[in-house]
Each structure stands twice: as C-alpha cells, then as structure tokens.
Amino acid sequence: MHVLQPKHTKLKHEEIKKLIEKYNISLSQLPKIKSDDPGLPEGCVPGEVIKLERKEEDKIQTYYRVVV
Numbered sequence: 001m002h003v004l005q006p007k008h009t010k011l012k013h014e015e016i017k018k019l020i021e022k023y024n025i026s027l028s029q030l031p032k033i034k035s036d037d038p039g040l041p042e043g044c045v046p047g048e049v050i051k052l053e054r055k056e057e058d059k060i061q062t063y064y065r066v067v068v
Contacts, residue, residue, distance in 0.1 A: 010041050031063075048066070050065045
C-alpha cells in the first residue's frame with residue numbers, strides 16, 4: 001500500500017447490514033469500485049462492501065463502495 005492511498009477495509013456481513021439499515025439504502029445504491037482496483041484487499045469478490053478512510057486535513061472521512 002502506498003502512503004497516499006486511502007485505507008481499504010472489507011466489511012463483514014453484520015457491518016453491511018447495519019450500514020444499509022442506517023442509511024436506508026440497498027447495495028445497488030452504493031457507489032461502485034471495480035474488482036480489479038489495485039487498492040482493494042486480496043480476495044475481494046463482487047457484492048462485498050469496502051470502507052475507504054481518507055485523511056483530509058485533521059479529519060478522517062469515511063466512504064463506502066460495493067465491489068462490481
């Protein structure tokens with residue numbers, strides 16, 4: 001992982017369920033990330049949700065993407 005690359009983390013099934021309930025959305029409404037993206041953790045398959053943590057100034061911003 002490169003220093004400037006945001007942290008990518010695979011979410012567990014329970015975490016995905018909580019995320020969907022919290023934002024009242026479906027998986028198809030999440031932004032997409034391709035399965036061949038070099039930043040993804042090893043073994044990611046389509047349908048999994050990835051949490052990206054980007055450091056912006058003093059804060060860490062969290063983003064979610066579904067693997068396609």
